[in-house]
Amino acid sequence: MTNHKGLALVDLDDDGVDRAFRRDVLEGLRQDQKAIPARWFYDERGSQLFEQITQLEEYxxxxxxxxxxxxxxxxxxxxxxxxxxxxxxxxxxxxxxxxxxxxxxxxxxxxxxxxxxxxxxxxxxxxxxxxxxxxxxxxxxxxxxxxxxxxxxxxxxxxxxxxxxxxxxxxxxxxxxxxxxxxxxxxxxxxxxxxxxxxxxxxDESTLEAAYDDAEGVTAQFNLNLVERINRELGGTIPVDKLRHEARWDDLHSRIEMHLMASEDIAFEVSGESFEMQQGETIHTENSHKxxxxxxxxxxxxxxxxxxxxxxxxxxxxxxxxxxxxxxxxxx
Incomplete structure (x- = not known):
């Protein structure tokens, strides 16, 4: 027997939003180094983009x-x-x-x-x-x-x-x-x-950085899609066009880090809460430890x-x- 509908064990609030998603985003944006867990990349669009990433030459x-x-x-x-x-x-x-x-x-x-x-x-x-x-x-x-x-x-x-x-x-x-x-x-x-x-x-560092910052910009779309999801599901007003994808190697922690960097000072709201980012400040969106x-x-x-x-x-x-x-x- 095949059950395509499956079981749903996600905790949704009255607005139909995953409570854990809202909690993780708000808590992450309140931190001095803003950070959102990478698991929230994977809405339907994010999952599709990741499938594209897996086909890239660099990946x-x-x-x-x-x-x-x-x-x-x-x-x-x-x-x-x-x-x-x-x-x-x-x-x-x-x-x-x-x-x-x-x-x-x-x-x-x-x-x-x-x-x-x-x-x-x-x-x-x-x-x-x-x-x-x-x-x-x-x-x-x-x-x-x-x-x-x-x-x-x-x-x-x-x-x-x-x-x-x-x-x-x-x-x-x-x-x-x-x-x-x-x-x-x-x-x-x-x-x-x-x-x-x-x-x-x-x-080697060059191979790692290329795998997370491909020439076609698919990984950048994947990273920015997280912000689009926040805007859509959590009533966010984050200016997507003012954020830039960045991948960097951190040798101390043996990991590639992905960030979204503000290209200028910005202010926005998420779920009714106000936030600011200075030019050059980042939201840390993913670690990929090696x-x-x-x-x-x-x-x-x-x-x-x-x-x-x-x-x-x-x-x-x-x-x-x-x-x-x-x-x-x-x-x-």
Whole structure:
């Protein structure tokens, strides 16, 4: 059975606005360094723009991750086994997700995403490619523990988190997410949960900056779309034409940062609250942390996952890691 309508677990206010979106935007704009979590990029338009980004020449992660999935399907099948319910944190890519599903012959597929329209569209497209596979889309904020559909409770779970989205989070948030994934997937039931996660690797600065500031300006549109969403959904008056996309490498934190920089002094409102930005001031909209093998392992272990095997593409630009959930334990 396929459920394209899916479950909706997003908390909306009386105006139909996601309460968490309003809270995060207002709290972020009140800070000295204005900042908005990157997960709010992904309304329907943002999700479409990101799909375009993945096809850009400068954006290597998707090609690199796809190369791994294409080359190692037999190994995935050996280590993961058949009959698991695949729970994807974020709507499935039209390329990467089918490669995994073909390799491991799952019992069901559960995409989780906060963008309901894009989620249902992706679920319907994937169901068309796998007509015998039960698909249960769930509209939810996967940053917290999610209750999965009853239909998949009997199956062991494989979490799938491709694209190095984990790199968008600072370390403590990433660890919290890994722990909530472990809770969502049920680490203690049905033979233990597994997680297949993408993590981008440290490389030369010029390659990294080009991947987040492409020549066609698609990434700039993606960044500015967040402001357009705020204006549309939260009654914002932010002058989009007075903001400029900027990508910069921060070596101390091992990350690319995306910002929206004010080209002149501006004043605006969001949800009835007034804000100002001086020329050159920025809204910090995304981090994309880059990892070494050791730092990736440390992050996973802190989140309750033990790495089983790690694969990289031929250019050693990107890694896919399979990890298993561990039961909580005290030191040492």
């Amino acid at each position: 290597y992660p998707t090609r690199s991750e796809t190369e791994i999935l294409e080359a190692l399907g037999d190994r995935f099948a050996e280590l993961i086994g058949r009959g698991r319910a695949v729970v994807e944190f974020g709507s499935g890519s039209s390329v990467k997700t089918p490669l995994l599903l073909n390799a491991i012959d799952p019992a069901a597929y559960v995409p989780l995403d906060i963008s309901g329209d894009f989620l249902r569209q992706s679920a319907a497209e994937l169901s068309g490619k796998f007509p015998g596979l039960p698909v249960y889309p769930v509209e939810a904020d996967f940053m917290r523990e999610v209750t999965l559909p009853d239909e998949v409770e009997e199956h062991p779970k494989l979490g799938f988190f491709p694209g190095s989205t984990i790199g968008n989070m600072i370390a403590r948030t990433a660890v919290d997410l890994l722990r909530s994934m472990r809770a969502t997937l049920g680490h203690h039931t049905h033979g233990g949960a597994l997680l297949l996660i993408g993590m981008d690797l440290v490389k 990892f070494t093998r050791r730092s990736a392992n440390i992050l996973l272990l802190a989140g309750g996952w033990t790495p089983v095997e790690c694969w990289t593409d031929s250019g050693e630009n990107f890694s896919l890691i399979l990890a298993r959930a561990e039961n909580p334990r005290n030191a040492p």
